[in-house]
Amino acid sequence: MRDALAVSRRGLLVGAALGLAGPARGAVPDAALLVGPGPEDAASFRWLQRLGAGLGRALPQATAFRVQAVGGADGVTAANRFATEAEPDGRSLLAFAPGAAQARLIGDGRAKYDCGTWLAVCGGTxxxxxxxxxxPAPGVALRVATPGAEAPETAAILALDLLGRPATPVLTPTPEAAFASGAADAFLASGPALAARARALDAEIAFAAEPGGGGRDPLLPEVPVLPEFRAELxxxxxxxxxxxxxxxxxxxxVVLPALTPADAVSAFRRAAQHWQEEEAREGAVEAVRLIGPTESARVQAQLAASAEACAHxxxxxxxxxGWRAA
Structure with missing residues (x-):
């Protein structure tokens, strides 16, 4: 009997060492840290603070939910730190930023993470x-303003290339101003009220970016997406x-590390769903559209492009x- 108990205890110890045993490891923690890009006075960081407060309220037990700014606005430093230091114990989350996603796509040497391995919780788009x-003048290449060759907005030129529409990059820190002044014929805009912005600029919306689940953007239901123009790409x-x-x-x-216990992941995802529903009930009007776990996972799949796609x-x-990552 003592031998059987000893074997059982050894099995529990080994399981604990591997992170496989004990419901406490997977329980919702009493404190959690959401790491995101700085600076702290940025509107994006204030939105993260609101998100953190909402998740904390919606978790099944009281959780001290702290939001910490790490590094610059592109989010690369925050993502690197999360990738190397975050433990899969349900206490660490990352607000993965668009700049960090783009850095991985273009091969920026600073990006030392694989965003495809993380576990999506929620997000904002x-x-x-x-x-x-x-x-636009017929037969003339469309001048497309973009804030830099490495910026994600430059993908608009790739889209036009795929459609066979001649286009020329116009590099400028202020694409909308370049368009308004006549120095450019097009630019990729993002944010709320795009239809109103287009009318104010006497512009048309040529196409919209696809949501994570494909199809048209629910906030731009009348605007086609690229695959509607050319099915075989x-x-x-x-x-x-x-x-x-x-x-x-x-x-x-917002993501958790890989190998975070399933019950902790489920608790955070349920909390995200509850927070999203709470915001909808209160009729909160935001520039950012809240997305739950399912759509967040689809957005993550888009961002985590394969090595072949990144190389392309x-x-x-x-x-x-002529741009190449250092």
Whole structure:
């Protein structure tokens, strides 16, 4: 009997060491930390604080939910720290930023993480669409304003290439101002009220970025998405395009580390769903559209483009603009 008990105890100890035993490990923690990009006075960080407070309220037990700014606005430092330091104990979450997603896509040497391995909880998105002048000159390449070759908005030129529409990059820190002044014929815009912005600029919306689940953006139901123009697109090119456009749409994607216990993951996802429903009941009007666990996982799948898709985008970017990651 003593031998059997000893074997049983050894099994429990081994299981605990491997993180397999004990319901306490998977229980909702009494404290959790959400790491996100800085600075603390940014509107995006204030939104994360609100999100953290909402998740904390919706968890099945009282949880001190702290939001911490790490690194710059692109989120690369925050993602690197999360990838190397976060324990899968249900206490650590990351607000994955669009800049960090784009850094991985273009091969930025600072990006040392694989966003596809994390466990999506919730997030926030916004519409993104290409605004064009109503009557561009026929036969002339469309001048597309973008804040930089490495910016996700440059994917608009890839989209036009796939459609066979001649386009020329116009690099400028202020794409909308370049469009308004006549220095550009198109730019990829993101944020709320895109239809109103297009009318104010006397522009048309050519196409919108696809949501995580495909189809049209529910906030732009009248605007087509790229596959509606051309059904047969090269798989690697389409995946690369979707990854960059998903970064344009993303405000933040909240994730847990891989191997976080299933009951902790479920608790956070239920809390995210409850928070989303709470916001809807209160009629909160936000520039950011809240997305629950299912759509968040689909957005994550877009952002976590395959190595083949990333290589395609990098090669295209170098050929098209001469830009190459350091």
């Amino acid at each position: 916004q519409p993104a669409a290409l605004l064009v002048r109503r009557q 090269p798989a690697a090119a389409l995946a690369a395009l979707r990854a960059a456009l998903a970064a344009c749409r993303l405000r933040a994607l 985008y990098r090669d295209w970017l170098h050929r098209r603009t």
